[in-house]
Amino acid sequence: MEQHCGLITGNKEPVPLKSISVTLSINDFVASVSATLNYENEEKVPLEAIFVFPMDEDSAVYSFEASVDGKKIVAELQEKMQARSKYEDALSQGHQASLLEEDDFSRDVFSCTVGNLQPGAKVAVTLRYVQELPLETDGALRYVLPAILNPRYQLSEQSANSCLNIKTPIVPLEDLPYTLSMVATIISQHGIERVQSNCSLSPMQYLADDKTSAQVSLAEGHKFDRDVELLIYYNEVHSPSVTVEMGMQDMKPDSLMGAPSAMVSFYPDIPEVEASKACGEFVFLMDRSGSMELPMNNQMHSQLRIEAAKETLLLLLKSLPMGCYFNIYGFGSSYEKFFLESVKYTQETMKEAVKRVQDLEADLGGTEILRPLCDIYKAPSILGHPLQLFVFTDGEVADTFRVIKEVQLNSKKHRCFSFGIGEGASTSLIKSIARVTGGTAEFITDKDRMQTKALGSLKFALNASVGDISLSWKLPPGLSATMLSPEHTVIFRGQRLIIYAQLTGTLPQVESSGEVCLKYTLQGRSLENRVTFSLQPKVNNSFTIHRLAAKSLIQRKDLGSHETSEGEKEDVVNISIQSGVLSSFTAFIAINKELNQPVQGPLAHRANFWPMMLQDLAVCGFDYSFGENFAIQLISLQNANGSWELDEDLSKILDTSLEDITAANPAKDRDPSMWATVLAVLWLHANGKDLKCEWELLERKAVAWLHDNAGSFIPMLVQAANSLLKVSVTPAVFGF
Numbered sequence: 158m159e160q161h162c163g164l165i166t167g168n169k170e171p172v173p174l175k176s177i178s179v180t181l182s183i184n185d186f187v188a189s190v191s192a193t194l195n196y197e198n199e200e201k202v203p204l205e206a207i208f209v210f211p212m213d214e215d216s217a218v219y220s221f222e223a224s225v226d227g228k229k230i231v232a233e234l235q236e237k238m239q240a241r242s243k244y245e246d247a248l249s250q251g252h253q254a255s256l257l258e259e260d261d262f263s264r265d266v267f268s269c270t271v272g273n274l275q276p277g278a279k280v281a282v283t284l285r286y287v288q289e290l291p292l293e294t295d296g297a298l299r300y301v302l303p304a305i306l307n308p309r310y311q312l313s314e315q316s317a318n319s320c321l322n323i324k325t326p327i328v329p330l331e332d333l334p335y336t337l338s339m340v341a342t343i344i345s346q347h348g349i350e351r352v353q354s355n356c357s358l359s360p361m362q363y364l365a366d367d368k369t370s371a372q373v374s375l376a377e378g379h380k381f382d383r384d385v386e387l388l389i390y391y392n393e394v395h396s397p398s399v400t401v402e403m404g405m406q407d408m409k410p411d412s413l414m415g416a417p418s419a420m421v422s423f424y425p426d427i428p429e430v431e432a433s434k435a436c437g438e439f440v441f442l443m444d445r446s447g448s449m450e451l452p453m454n455n456q457m458h459s460q461l462r463i464e465a466a467k468e469t470l471l472l473l474l475k476s477l478p479m480g481c482y483f484n485i486y487g488f489g490s491s492y493e494k495f496f497l498e499s500v501k502y503t504q505e506t507m508k509e510a511v512k513r514v515q516d517l518e519a520d521l522g523g524t525e526i527l528r529p530l531c532d533i534y535k536a537p538s539i540l541g542h543p544l545q546l547f548v549f550t551d552g553e554v555a556d557t558f559r560v561i562k563e564v565q566l567n568s569k570k571h572r573c574f575s576f577g578i579g580e581g582a583s584t585s586l587i588k589s590i591a592r593v594t595g596g597t598a599e600f601i602t603d604k605d606r607m608q609t610k611a612l613g614s615l616k617f618a619l620n621a622s623v624g625d626i627s628l629s630w631k632l633p634p635g636l637s638a639t640m641l642s643p644e645h646t647v648i649f650r651g652q653r654l655i656i657y658a659q660l661t662g663t664l665p666q667v668e669s670s671g672e673v674c675l676k677y678t679l680q681g682r683s684l685e686n687r688v689t690f691s692l693q694p695k696v697n698n699s700f701t702i703h704r705l706a707a708k709s710l711i712q713r714k715d716l717g718s719h720e721t722s723e724g725e726k727e728d729v730v731n732i733s734i735q736s737g738v739l740s741s742f743t744a745f746i747a748i749n750k751e752l753n754q755p756v757q758g759p760l761a762h763r764a765n766f767w768p769m770m771l772q773d774l775a776v777c778g779f780d781y782s783f784g785e786n787f788a789i790q791l792i793s794l795q796n797a798n799g800s801w802e803l804d805e806d807l808s809k810i811l812d813t814s815l816e817d818i819t820a821a822n823p824a825k826d827r828d829p830s831m832w833a834t835v836l837a838v839l840w841l842h843a844n845g846k847d848l849k850c851e852w853e854l855l856e857r858k859a860v861a862w863l864h865d866n867a868g869s870f871i872p873m874l875v876q877a878a879n880s881l882l883k884v885s886v887t888p889a890v891f892g893f
Contacts, residue, residue, distance in 0.1 A: 173198055173206040173274060173763050174335050177381060179302060181341040183389060185398070186290045186422065186653075187701055188300050190216075193283045196271055204274040205248075205760040211303040213288060214265040214585040217708035219699075219737045220285040221745035223255045223271070226278060232257065232747035234737055236730055240744035247748045248272045248760070255282055258744035261718050263557040264585040265303075272760060282747075287701045287708075290389075292653050294613055297353075297388040301600075302339065304381045304580070337381040340374040348392040355386045355602075384580045384602060394653075398422045399673055399690035401660065402702040413707060414735055417660040417694045419638065420702045423675050425686050427623060427650040437618065438482040438499050438542040440533055441470060442526070444550040444578070445487040449519035451551075453579060454602065462578055463519040465607045466549060468789055470514045472608055473547070475795050476615055476854035477502050482542050485510060489521020492529035498536055507797040524554045527563060534567045544571035545618045547611065548590065551578040557586045558717035565593040565716075572596040572647070574614040578607065589712070595647040608851045616854060617649040623677045628656065631672040633692070636662040638673075641706045643713060648677065657706035668693055707736030715740050788845040791837055792852060796830075799858030800866075803833035811840060811882065823877040824870050831867040834859050835874040836882065838891070843884040860891050 173196045180191045198204050212218070221232040235243070237258060247254040253273045260266040271280055290298040343349055348368045352361050357376035364370040375385065401419045408415030443466055452459035460468075470485060477483060482499040483506075486492055495513055500506045526548070533546065554560065564573060573594040577587040578601050591598035597617060599610040626645050630638040641657040648654055654675070668691070675686045710732050714725045718741065721729070726742055733740040791810045795801055803822075808815040819825075822832040838859050841852055863871055875888045 173204060173271075174208055176335050177337045179337065179339040181300070181302075181339060181387075183290070183298070183300065183341065183343045183345075184701075185345050185347075185391075186292070186298055186655075187287060187420075187705070188290055189285070189287050189699055189701060190302075191283060191285045193281050194269060196274060196280045196282070198274045198276055198278050200761070201276050202761050203276065204763050205270065205272045206274055206763050208269045210267055210269070211265055211581070211584075212267055212286070213301060213303065214263075214583075214588055214712075215708070216286040216288045217704045218257070218259075218267075218284055218286040218739040218745075219704050220283075221255070221257045221747065222283050223747045223749065224281040224283070225253060225749050226280075228749070228751070230255075230747045230749050232745035234734055234739065234743050234745055236734075237742055237744045240746040243746050243748070244270070244272065247750075253278075253280075253749040255280070255747040256744055257282075257284060257739070259739055259741045261741060263583060263717075264589075264712075264715070264741065265583055266585075284745075285699075287699065287704055289655055289705060292394065293388065294651060296394050297390050298394075300341075300387045300389070302337075302385040303584075304337075304384050335381065337379050337385070338375060338377075339379075339385065340372065341387060342370065342372050343389060344370045345391045347394070347396065350390040350392050352390070353388040355383065386602065394424065397424060397675075397686055397688040399671075399688055400702060401690065401692060401694040402700065403694040403696050404703065405700065408735075411661055412735065413641075413659065413710075413732065414700065414703050417664065418641075418702045418706050419658045419660055419690075420705065421628075421654075421656040421658065421673055421688075423654040423656075423686055423688075424652075425623075425648060425654065425675065425677070425684070427648065427679065427684070429620065429650055436481060436542050437478075438484075438539050438544045439473075439477060439615075439618070440484050440486065440499065440544065440546050441473060442486045442488060442529060442533070442546065442548045443470065443517075444489070444524065444526075445493075445517065445519050445521040446489040446524045446551070447519055447522060448524075448551050449578075451579065453607070454604065462551060462607075463517065466578075467514050467517055468786070469549070469607045469611045470517075471511060471789065471793055472612055472851055472855070473615055474507055474510055474514070475792055476612065476852075476858070477507075477797075478619065478858070479503075479798055482539050483510070485514070486529045486533070487517060487521060488524075488526055488529045489519075490523040490525055491521055492525075492532070493521070494529075494532070499539065502797060504797040511793060524550065525556075526550065526554055527556060527560055530560065530563055534563070534570075538570060546571050546573045546594075546596075547576070547614065548573060549576045549578060549607070549611075550586070551582050554583060554586060557583060557589075558720045560586060561589040561593065562716050562720045564590040568594045572618070574618065575599070576601060576607065576610060576614075592712075595645070597649060597652070606848075606851070609848070612851050612854060619854070620650060621680050623648045623679050625676070625678040627676050629674045629676070630658075631674075632660075633665050633669055633671070636660060636664065636671075636692075642709055657702070657709055659706070664694070665692055704736055704738050707732055707738045711738060711740050715742070717741050788841065788848065788852070791840060792855060795837070795855060795859070799834070799855070799860075799862035800830045801833040801837040801859075803829040807833055807837065811836060813881065818881065821877055821881045823873050824867075827870065828866065831863065831870065832874060832878075834863055835867075835871070835878045835891075839875070839878045839882055839884060839886045842886045842890060843882065863891060 175197050176195045178193045182189045196206055223230045244254050244256045256270045290300055293299050349371045352373050359374045361371050361373045399421050401417055404415040404417050449463040481502045483502050484499040485495045495510055573590045573596040575587045575591045575598045580602050588598045597614055601607045638658045670689050671692050672689045677684055711729055715729045729740050730742050733743045787810055794806055805815055808818055871891050872888050872893050
């Protein structure tokens with residue numbers, strides 16, 4: 158195995174990390190997680206054990222404690238440099254100490270260091286966090302416990318403080334020395350329909366007759382060899398809700414943690430309305446680093462990432478509307494672009510782009526996304542064509558905050574739709590660049606298809622956008638709501654909106670209610686959603702809503718030590734320490750002063766193994782080239798305007814001779830493209846139903862072209878095409 162994949166073998170020293178146990182509690186769309194790392198020093202020398210691990214960037218880590226041979230030490234959250242200094246001082250005085258910190262360069266990588274671990278000692282460190290669960294397009298809520306930490310691409314000028322610089326050995330799955338256990342309890346007033354996972358689960362047990370609570374756990378002996386993904390399906394996800402939570406009694410009543418907090422969840426029923434005219438500049442930024450040569454997942458015959466990317470670009474190109482502008486960038490250590498500047502979408506430019514897509518390879522080295530982004534942003538805007546940026550990467554970049562800042566600086570001039578490819582993609586990068594521009598973020602793992610998720614996002618980009626978004630509150634006298642979440646400038650169809658607010662003033666002593674109203678406009682129509690809620694706040698000892706609100710504030714201001722202004726940094730540290738939520742400027746420190754074993758010389762370092770999937774994947778790649786897939790072959794023949802030519806290439810896919818196809822044409826004196834286009838659309842319906850979401854937009858173009866060019870001939874053409882292809886597709890497909 159090549160060294161750049163991070164595989165380090167031949168290290169025979171025992172690994173102090175023995176097991177990880179996770180307790181997961183999901184209440185509607187919020188997850189509360191407690192994860193315990195169990196260490197044991199089986200060596201004859203004192204150790205410093207370092208464990209570097211990924212965690213979703215939306216996780217609000219609010220508690221860290223160490224249990225040393227049964228004695229519990231609760232960590233304090235302090236300014237990071239101060240915490241590091243105290244940790245070093247504690248070790249030099251012979252105390253045992255633990256440190257938990259977020260990486261300086263990415264919000265989704267953490268390191269846990271346990272120092273002065275004496276021979277024979279057992280230490281369990283527990284961290285707790287809460288996070289909102291994202292909604293999948295099929296209505297499932299998705300929880301992921303990340304297992305795969307990709308080797309991140311390092312820039313030479315980066316600080317030595319990055320925990321990514323700790324050379325954590327990465328081992329083959331079968332040699333992984335620790336196990337994972339996980340128990341999940343799920344509660345929802347809407348009723349739990351089912352839970353699916355990419356890992357073996359015990360059968361789900363309902364804890365209540367009305368199916369509002371259930372429990373599942375990972376099958377025994379699970380090796381932490383892949384991201385653990387749970388998909389939770391409720392009977393109803395569209396109901397709006399408002400939950401009010403009491404503040405902390407010992408805090409000032411008007412402070413972030415002292416005042417009651419509200420979490421508002423809206424799922425607006427936005428109708429699907431196509432934009433009235435095709436406009437937009439669509440720029441596709443595709444990762445072509447060496448890791449894109451890997452398969453999408455560890456299933457046999459999994460498509461290579463670069464091949465899935467090429468197929469995705471082809472589908473996107475064919476689905477663009479006539480008259481828009483587009484360009485395609487490939488990036489690695491360097492970058493290339495198809496056109497000097499974005500070009501108008503025509504038959505000629507589309508054909509040239511398709512040809513170049515077919516020749517793409519994962520041959521551009523490392524992963525440096527900043528330079529191509531700056532090149533895209535410095536180009537002049539095209540009047541009437543707002544920029545829509547699609548970024549695809551397996552996310553192995555380390556200058557995350559610098560990239561996010563650049564995207565944020567240009568957030569007013571574009572929307573960014575981002576896609577994390579494969580397990581281990583940086584959630585910090587993918588989620589943040591979408592969030593700061595009002596776009597969407599998708600993660601493509603396990604059996605997900607890049608093609609499906611990309612076309613779903615293009616559909617968002619092409620839909621008429623919702624505007625004039627406002628939120629208004631009706632509250633009893635003496636009570637007011639202060640928004641803690643940023644203003645939303647755009648909502649997409651099928652998107653859930655979560656907003657945090659602080660309630661200030663005096664809560665009514667008697668039972669009463671408030672109302673919140675979400676208003677927006679769509680193509681001149683005013684729409685609104687209202688929800689009434691109780692003003693009797695719930696008591697929650699974990700202060701989940703307060704901590705999620707604090708995390709939301711921290712995410713907006715915290716761009717790491719090199720990209721955050723001094724003023725913002727001060728704000729982040731204050732919010733972090735008041736709320737107990739970890740940031741990149743704070744760290745948890747726990748010191749066991751009862752142990753007083755002076756350290757003789759430097760401690761032996763033991764970096765704990767991280768699972769590595771790449772060597773398993775390399776043998777099961779299966780090259781899905783353009784010619785292997787008939788649907789893709791057919792799509793590649795489509796013209797920019799939506800039509801198909803009647804020619805030999807089409808006849809090969811239809812598996813009928815060109816003579817027979819021509820003879821069966823009921824409109825021989827008309828443009829033969831009409832007949833070819835009807836045949837192609839029927840073939841897709843008959844043979845590609847499972848992937849309809851991927852060719853729906855290009856089919857729309859074909860149908861619109863037929864209406865303009867074939868009109869009343871369409872029913873006759875459909876009848877003849879059904880007969881020739883021996884299929885039965887309804888003319889309703891063409892709007893008849």
